[in-house]
Amino acid sequence: MGDVDVSALIASLQGLQHRASPAAQAAVDGMAEAAETAMRAALSRGPAPSAPGSPPARRSGALRRSVEARPAFQTGPARWEARTYSGIAYARIHEVGGWTGRNHASYLPPRPYVAPTVISMRGVLERIAADTFAREVGL
Structure with a gap:
């Protein structure tokens, strides 16, 4: 094995360090956008009532349209987080179920769309993150 140019190695590692945080941000954004697309697809079924x-x-399509990926935000050095969610009032009760309506007289069984989507996408999300990060840092 030949001699190592320590100065070149240090310069290369410093360049990688400067590209790592923006690359992590891009990777997180890519995962959030993919989750948004998949969640909207899960909410695209027709108007018939769904089974618990x-x-x-889909009735009005408002829940589906409300799903959005928020841009990544930094939570620490080279550490980023993004959220894909619905801000519509009844989104959570569909996901986990619960009492609703006037005087909370009606029980709505869970009709999850977030958790099953994320679980089914685990490998896909990891691949998006790895590919995006590698591309952004130049690996």
């Missing part, structure tokens, strides 16, 4: 345990059926 399956994603809610």
